[in-house]
Each structure stands twice: as structure tokens, then as C-alpha cells.
Amino acid sequence: MPTLEGMKRRLDATEQLQSVVKTMKVLAAVSIRHYEEAVATLSDYTRTIELGFHVLLRDPRGRRVSWQGGATAPLGAIVYGSDQGMCGQFNEQVVRHAVGTMHAMGVPPHERKVLAVGERAAATLESADEAVERVITLPGTTSGITPMVQRLLPLIETWRDQHGIASVVLFHNTYEQTSYAPTTRRLLPLDPDWLSELQATPWSTRRLAVFSMDWEELFAALVRHHLFAALYQALVESLAAENASRLRSMQAAEKNVEERLDELRGRYHRARQSAITAELLDIVVGSESLSEQTLTATTGDQS
Numbered sequence: 338m339p340t341l342e343g344m345k346r347r348l349d350a351t352e353q354l355q356s357v358v359k360t361m362k363v364l365a366a367v368s369i370r371h372y373e374e375a376v377a378t379l380s381d382y383t384r385t386i387e388l389g390f391h392v393l394l395r396d397p398r399g400r401r402v403s404w405q406g407g408a409t410a411p412l413g414a415i416v417y418g419s420d421q422g423m424c425g426q427f428n429e430q431v432v433r434h435a436v437g438t439m440h441a442m443g444v445p446p447h448e449r450k451v452l453a454v455g456e457r458a459a460a461t462l463e464s465a466d467e468a469v470e471r472v473i474t475l476p477g478t479t480s481g482i483t484p485m486v487q488r489l490l491p492l493i494e495t496w497r498d499q500h501g502i503a504s505v506v507l508f509h510n511t512y513e514q515t516s517y518a519p520t521t522r523r524l525l526p527l528d529p530d531w532l533s534e535l536q537a538t539p540w541s542t543r544r545l546a547v548f549s550m551d552w553e554e555l556f557a558a559l560v561r562h563h564l565f566a567a568l569y570q571a572l573v574e575s576l577a578a579e580n581a582s583r584l585r586s587m588q589a590a591e592k593n594v595e596e597r598l599d600e601l602r603g604r605y606h607r608a609r610q611s612a613i614t615a616e617l618l619d620i621v622v623g624s625e626s627l628s629e630q631t632l633t634a635t636t637g638d639q640s
Contacts, residue, residue, distance in 0.1 A: 341608055348601045355594045358587050361423070365584040369512070372577035375479050376570060383566050387535060389559045392546045394536040412449040413493065413502040414439060415524075415568075417509035417575040418458020420475045424582040427510060427517070431575075432461040434519035435508035450496060452489075454572070475576070482576075486568045490561065493524070509571045510578035516585075517578030522571055524564055 416435050418428040439449060450470045453459035459472040471492070476485050496502040505525040510517045540546075548555055 341605075341612055344601070344605045344608055348598070348605050351594060351598050351601055355591070355598060358591045358594055362584060362587040362591065365580040365587060368580040369577050369584070371479055372512075372573045372580070375482070375573045376577075379566060379570055379573070382562075383570070386559060386562050386566060388546070389555075390532070390563075391535045391538060391540070392548060393552065393556055393559065394532060395540070395545075396552065411500060411502045411504075412439065412442065412444040413496040413500075413505040414449055414451045415489065415505070415507045416451065416453050416455075416458050416462060417507070417572060418453060418455035418461065419579045420456045421579075421583075422457065423586055424579050425586045427579055427582040428455070428457045428461040431508055431510050431519045432458065432465055432467075434521070435462075436465050436467055438506075438508065438521055450500065450502065452492060454485075454489075479573075482569060482572055486565055486572060489568055490564060493564065497525075507568070507571055509575040510582075511571075511574045512577035512581055517581050522567060524567055527560070527563070 414435060416431060418431055446468065451462060451467055452471050452473065453462055453469045454473045455475050456472060459469045462469050473485065473488065476482050493505055496505065503525060505523075507522040507524055509520065509522070511520045550558075
């Protein structure tokens with residue numbers, strides 16, 4: 338049977354755990370807000386890129402371009418996951434979605450290269466028998482997102498130039514209010530429906546925009562900016578989804594800790610009361626025994 342001191346130590350440790358869980362809940366909620374703001378700040382940048390494509394596609398040279406859709410072998414895949422734990426099935430869901438989608442594309446394992454962003458995503462991919470070519474750690478703050486995305490762009494160029502990979506897809510969890518869901522985003526080739534829609538959209542003013550750069554050079558620059566924006570937005574959404582998953586896990590943990598605390602406090606108070614009662618009984622018994630001894634001694638003296 339545990340001692341009163343042992344029960345007190347367990348109670349103190351559980352209370353400390355409750356404090357940690359509450360702190361992680363607050364941090365997750367604050368992080369979600371920061372990542373939501375990061376997505377909002379990206380809208381103007383994305384709009385500028387779309388306007389640039391719009392101008393180029395309305396040019397006669399843009400109208401002659403033939404767009405090819407679909408993902409074919411060989412395939413390059415980027416999977417956004419997490420470095421840290423305590424986020425439920427976050428990595429398992431996105432990996433399951435990624436592996437299932439690549440199988441559905443009909444691309445055999447030996448004709449696809451997979452890059453994992455997040456140590457736990459890489460471990461989950463490997464446990465699913467998916468070879469991981471490279472692992473990149475996630476940034477700890479929003480200020481580290483841009484440098485990390487800038488590291489991804491040259492890797493995509495290497496896939497294209499050295500391995501002949503023209504199809505690149507991105508798998509990540511996207512944040513949906515208080516939950517998340519895995520999704521697929523095609524990076525290359527560019528979505529033909531999106532390009533056709535831009536090409537057919539009327540210009541918003543009577544003054545048509547013009548450009549002086551070489552068409553091919555400007556188009557390639559816009560593609561790089563488009564890839565940067567897509568990778569950045571997906572990463573921010575994934576980080577928000579990770580924290581949403583962690584928030585849900587911490588909420589469940591907090592409930593379990595509170596129930597455990599109620600149980601431990603009840604057991605501790607009952608044990609403490611029993612100990613106090615036992616001490617009082619010992620005092621009463623000792624007092625009665627002492628009184629009897631005193632009475633016996635007094636009676637003997639009188640005789």
C-alpha cells in the first residue's frame with residue numbers, strides 16, 4: 338500500500354503534468370493564429386503572380402503554348418509532416434494519403450523520388466516501405482519558413498535537370514477550422530485548367546499591361562515564384578494543421594489528467610484523513626491508558 342508521502346509525490350507530479358499540458362494548449366492555439374496570419378499575408382503576393390501569368394498568356398506566344406496535365410512517371414513527391422510528437426495521427430494520415438495517391442497514379446516505387454519534410458514524416462514513410470531520398474527539418478518559427486522553402490526549390494530543379502522528373506506533387510495536411518485533412522497539390526506541370534482560366538479572364542482595366550523581358554525568361558521566373566508561393570502556403574497550412582492536431586491531443590490529455598487528479602486527490606485526502614484519525618485514536622488510547630495507570634498508582638498509595 339503506498340505511503341502518504343508517496344501519494345503526495347504522485348499528486349504533485351500529476352499537477353505539474355497538468356501545467357505542462359495547459360501550456361502546450363496555449364502555445365498550439367497561438368501558433369495556429371500566427372500561421373493563419375502568414376497565409377493571409379501571402380494573398381497579395383499570389384495575386385501578383387497570377388496577374389503576371391495573365392499578361393504572358395494573353396500574349397500571342399502564350400496562346401501557342403500547349404499545356405500537358407496529369408502526373409506521369411518518373412514522379413517527384415514532397416510530403417509535409419512534423420518533427421515533434423503529441424499531434425495524434427497527423428503524420429500517419431498524410432503518409433497514408435500520399436502512399437495511396439502515388440499507387441493510384443500508377444507510378445511504381447522505383448520511378449518516384451520522395452522528399453520528407455519532418456523527421457516523423459520520414460519515419461512514418463519508411464515504416465510504410467516508402468524509400469525517402471532526403472529529409473528536411475521543419476522551421477521552429479514563421480521566420481524560418483522562407484529559408485526552408487528556398488531550400489526546396491533547387492531540389493526540384495535537380496529532379497528536373499538530372500533525373501528527368503517533370504511531374505512533382507506535394508502532399509500535406511490542410512487546416513480546417515479546428516481539424517485537418519490530407520490533400521494533394523500538383524506543383525508541376527502547372528495546372529492546365531488554372532492556366533486556361535487565367536488566359537480567358539478579361540483584363541480588369543482598359544490599360545493592358547506590357548513587358549519588355551524575354552517571354553521565356555519571364556515565364557520561367559513566374560513559375561519559380563509560383564512554386565515558392567505554393568510551397569510556402571502549403572507549409573503554413575501544414576504547420577497550422579499540426580498545431581490543431583496537437584491542440585486536440587492536449588485537450589484530450591487535459592481531460593484525462595483532470596480525471597486522474599480528481600482520483601488522486603480523493604485517495605490522498607482519504608488516506609490523510611485515515612492517518613489523522615489513526616493518530617487521534619492513538620492519542621486517545623494513550624491518554625486513557627495513562628489515566629488508568631495514574632488512577633491505579635493513586636489507589637495503591639492510599640492503601
